[in-house]
Structures are given as C-alpha cells and as structure tokens.
C-alpha cells in the first residue's frame with residue numbers, strides 16, 4: 233500500500249488497495265485480504281491521507297467458544313508534512329524529508345485494524361454460554377492436613 237508522492241500536483245486523489253493480510257504482518261486471525269480505500273489530498277505544505285480499511289477475521293467467541301467470522305473495519309487520517317514545526321507527538325503526524333517520495337501505509341493500516349478488534353468477541357450479541365460449559369463440577373472441600381491440627385485446637389478452645 234504505497235503511494236508515490238513525487239511530482240504529485242495539488243488536489244485530491246483516490247486509491248484502492250487490496251493486499252493479503254499475511255503480507256501486512258497480521259496474525260492468523262486474518263487470513264483474507266485487506267481492503268483499503270484511500271483519499272489523498274495534497275496542499276502546498278502537507279499531504280492528508282484518509283484511510284478506510286477492512287479485513288475479515290476469524291475469532292473465538294468469548295461465551296460459546298465457537299469460531300465465527302467478523303469483518304474488522306477501521307478509518308483514520310494521517311498527515312504528512314515537510315514542515316518541522318507541526319505536532320511531532322501526534323502518532324498520525326509524519327515529517328517527510330525532501331528525498332521521501334513514497335508514503336507506505338502498511339504499518340498504520342495494520343496497527344489501526346488491530347486496534348479495531350472488539351475487546352469482547354461474541355459470535356452474536358445475545359450469545360449464551362451453552363449448558364455444557366456451564367456445569368461446575370462439585371468438589372468436596374478438602375482441608376489441608378496442616379490446618380487440621382489448628383482446627384482441632386480451635387475446637388478445644390471453644391469447648
């Protein structure tokens with residue numbers, strides 16, 4: 233997902249990228265292709281890139297532990313500038329050197345997709361824990377033999 237910015241004239245350009253998830257370095261949850269729709273706007277001092285990306289992932293449901301497929305979507309804006317006096321602390325703010333003529337979006341697309349994985353992974357909103365997983369085996373409470381003496385002492389004291 234590379235954009236050649238050398239000789240770009242001012243204005244808006246649109247790009248569509250498709251790249252296998254594995255080539256972006258995404259893990260085994262993502263086996264398909266990453267789609268990224270990119271709108272680039274070049275002005276005198278900076279290049280603004282708006283990215284909408286999506287990829288299909290396979291996850292394990294937190295409740296029923298079944299596999300399910302879900303599309304992960306993200307959108308973000310990155311600003312590239314030749315000026316040093318911007319806001320260098322902002323993650324999405326990049327300083328370009330004069331000789332830079334490629335903008336590579338792979339890293340940020342990967343990062344934003346990973347951030348968009350829901351914290352709670354449910355195959356469906358109202359997924360229930362199946363009964364087979366809900367049974368807690370009944371176990372007799374076991375007393376550590378080292379505590380037995382103490383218990384006996386306590387009992388004698390109470391008497």
Ligand SMILES: [Zn+2]
Nearest residue numbers: 293296355359
């Ligand atoms: Zn489920």
